[in-house]
Amino acid sequence: MKIDKNTIKEMAFWVRVRIPDEEAEVMAGEFTETLNWIGERLKNPEINTVPPMVSPFDEPITLRKDEVTDGDKVESVLKNAPEGATEEYFSVPKMVE
Amino acid sequence: MTDLTNLTLSATLKGLENKEFSSVDVTKAYLQKMEDLRRLNAFITETPEHALEMAKASDEHRAKGIAGKLEGAPIAIKDMFCTKGIRTTAASKILSNFVPEFEATTTERLWQAGAVCLGKTNTDEFAMGSSTITSYFGVTHNPHDETRVPGGSSGGSAAAVAAHMCAAATGTETGGSIRHPASFCQISGFKPTYGRCSRYGVVAYASSLDEPGVLARTIEDCAHMIEPMMGYDPKDSTCSKREVPDLVGALDKNIKGMKIGIPKEYTELVPDNWEPALQFLKEQGAELIDVDMPHTEEAGMVYYVISQGEATTNLARYDGARYGVRVEGKTLDEMYMNTRMEGFGQEVRNRMILGTFFTSAKGYNDYFVPAQKMRSLIKQDFDKAFEKVDVLFSPAVPIKPFTIEEAKHGAAKGRFNDNYLMPSCLTGVPAGCANNGLQVIGRMWDDATVLKVLDVVEMMK
Numbered sequence: 001m002k003i004d005k006n007t008i009k010e011m012a013f014w015v016r017v018r019i020p021d022e023e024a025e026v027m028a029g030e031f032t033e034t035l036n037w038i039g040e041r042l043k044n045p046e047i048n049t050v051p052p053m054v055s056p057f058d059e060p061i062t063l064r065k066d067e068v069t070d071g072d073k074v075e076s077v078l079k080n081a082p083e084g085a086t087e088e089y090f091s092v093p094k095m096v097e
Numbered sequence: 098m099t100d101l102t103n104l105t106l107s108a109t110l111k112g113l114e115n116k117e118f119s120s121v122d123v124t125k126a127y128l129q130k131m132e133d134l135r136r137l138n139a140f141i142t143e144t145p146e147h148a149l150e151m152a153k154a155s156d157e158h159r160a161k162g163i164a165g166k167l168e169g170a171p172i173a174i175k176d177m178f179c180t181k182g183i184r185t186t187a188a189s190k191i192l193s194n195f196v197p198e199f200e201a202t203t204t205e206r207l208w209q210a211g212a213v214c215l216g217k218t219n220t221d222e223f224a225m226g227s228s229t230i231t232s233y234f235g236v237t238h239n240p241h242d243e244t245r246v247p248g249g250s251s252g253g254s255a256a257a258v259a260a261h262m263c264a265a266a267t268g269t270e271t272g273g274s275i276r277h278p279a280s281f282c283q284i285s286g287f288k289p290t291y292g293r294c295s296r297y298g299v300v301a302y303a304s305s306l307d308e309p310g311v312l313a314r315t316i317e318d319c320a321h322m323i324e325p326m327m328g329y330d331p332k333d334s335t336c337s338k339r340e341v342p343d344l345v346g347a348l349d350k351n352i353k354g355m356k357i358g359i360p361k362e363y364t365e366l367v368p369d370n371w372e373p374a375l376q377f378l379k380e381q382g383a384e385l386i387d388v389d390m391p392h393t394e395e396a397g398m399v400y401y402v403i404s405q406g407e408a409t410t411n412l413a414r415y416d417g418a419r420y421g422v423r424v425e426g427k428t429l430d431e432m433y434m435n436t437r438m439e440g441f442g443q444e445v446r447n448r449m450i451l452g453t454f455f456t457s458a459k460g461y462n463d464y465f466v467p468a469q470k471m472r473s474l475i476k477q478d479f480d481k482a483f484e485k486v487d488v489l490f491s492p493a494v495p496i497k498p499f500t501i502e503e504a505k506h507g508a509a510k511g512r513f514n515d516n517y518l519m520p521s522c523l524t525g526v527p528a529g530c531a532n533n534g535l536q537v538i539g540r541m542w543d544d545a546t547v548l549k550v551l552d553v554v555e556m557m558k
Contacts, residue, residue, distance in 0.1 A: 001463075008450065012450045015413070015446075017438055019446075019450065044471070047474065052466050056305065056476075057337075058525075058541060059292065062334070082421075090419050093426060093429050095429055
């Protein structure tokens with residue numbers, strides 16, 4: 001598995017952060033090395049004998065009833081909104097011309 | 098009058114009960130200590146006025162005879178727990194202005210039990226690290242040697258407990274973040290079984306690993322502190338309905354006939370007190386049994402894949418639109434980008450970038466799912482060991498705290514830093530570190546036995 005600079009830059013875009021070319025280059029080299037090492041460890045045939053472990057929680061997960069338990073907290077929800085929020089809305093830069 | 102900050106949490110509760118001093122007295126003593134030792138940078142936010150109000154209320158409760166289990170005891174909260182009306186930052190710039198409108202379930206229960214909040218402690222940013230050096234609010238210093246790190250990520254809590262700036266503190270573990278700083282600061286730390294404590298209101302890092310827990314000067318103090326935090330919470334679907342055990346009552350100092358497993362994979366490097374500890378446990382009547390945990394070595398790799406994959410998902414929520422710091426941009430994407438570049442530190446950004454790979458189709462099929470299968474094999478190691486023994490015993494972190502400079506140059510990447518801690522995080526079993534740096538790991542839900550054995554380990558001279 002080889003990860004190049006452009007893949008790193010693309011992944012950075014997916015999580016909406018920037019990374020300078022030089023850093024991306026270094027990260028690509030290190031990550032390729034790490035992935036190859038991990039890939040070797042994961043070749044262990046034993047892993048085909050077990051299911052993936054998604055969570056340590058070993059009890060059945062029960063869901064709550066799908067019903068409203070609270071609400072009408074507009075003021076509270078907007079309390080930490082960045083500047084520009086109006087009475088009922090968050091504000092973001094204009095998206096449609 | 099003796100310095101009230103020298104009392105353990107247990108002794109503080111006894112003194113309060115016997116009316117030897119008031120909660121206001123002991124709270125004032127801790128607030129003074131916090132001021133005197135501010136240079137350690139253990140706290141991100143101090144809440145002295147709030148603490149004194151809570152202490153007054155506690156004294157009134159005691160006067161009326163309605164004392165909770167922690168009534169009047171001054172404690173600190175890792176800044177990963179949302180506290181209503183008190184800034185909660187996760188040591189990140191992106192949350193540096195965030196004042197929650199809600200309270201984490203575990204801290205809510207601490208306040209219901211009568212605890213007094215002294216403030217919010219420092220941590221690595223979003224709890225990602227084991228040195229407390231990636232905090233936006235600066236490095237925390239180890240009180241035993243200020244040129245060294247306190248460990249992490251709950252390093253602020255550990256330093257505060259070790260320097261007697263609080264009677265006890267909360268912490269969180271994802272890959273060892275309670276036991277690691279407990280070991281580095283020579284105090285006790287305990288993380289219960291995954292599912293004992295609600296994660297509601299705890300800033301999420303990697304949800305299948307994150308666990309609230311405690312740090313204190315003794316294991317008995319840890320038991321006092323953790324018990325009220327446990328129990329079912331409908332707000333967390335992975336929180337168990339099991340009854341909360343009597344943890345303080347379980348500390349009977351008797352381990353006669355108990356089978357204690359020594360995993361050979363955990364003894365490659367041991368501290369000086371290791372051999373005397375084995376001798377001591379035998380003298381206490383325990384039977385020591387060698388066990389094999391053959392997949393231990395894989396834990397670091399599995400943790401790397403799973404924690405980064407889950408972190409990427411969890412940290413997607415910080416977009417500058419609804420709360421936290423926003424950096425404007427001409428378009429929505431530019432605003433996201435500017436906000437996240439400015440708001441997150443480099444370690445967090447790097448982990449998110451790499452985590453993206455493990456949640457992509459290729460990364461998921463070729464790495465994430467196979468890593469989850471390896472996680473099952475690590476779990477099997479524990480299951481097999483616990484067929485033969487009651488608990489496992491090992492060093493927690495067999496190395497000495499590194500200097501702040503060494504930490505900045507990657508000292509925490511050494512394999513003995515956390516490889517005795519990670520397997521128990523991946524599998525969710527209860528585990529704790531005694532104040533002499535030795536660790537006990539138990540069966541799922543058998544938190545009481547882990548604390549009981551650790552309590553005996555702390556009797557060792």
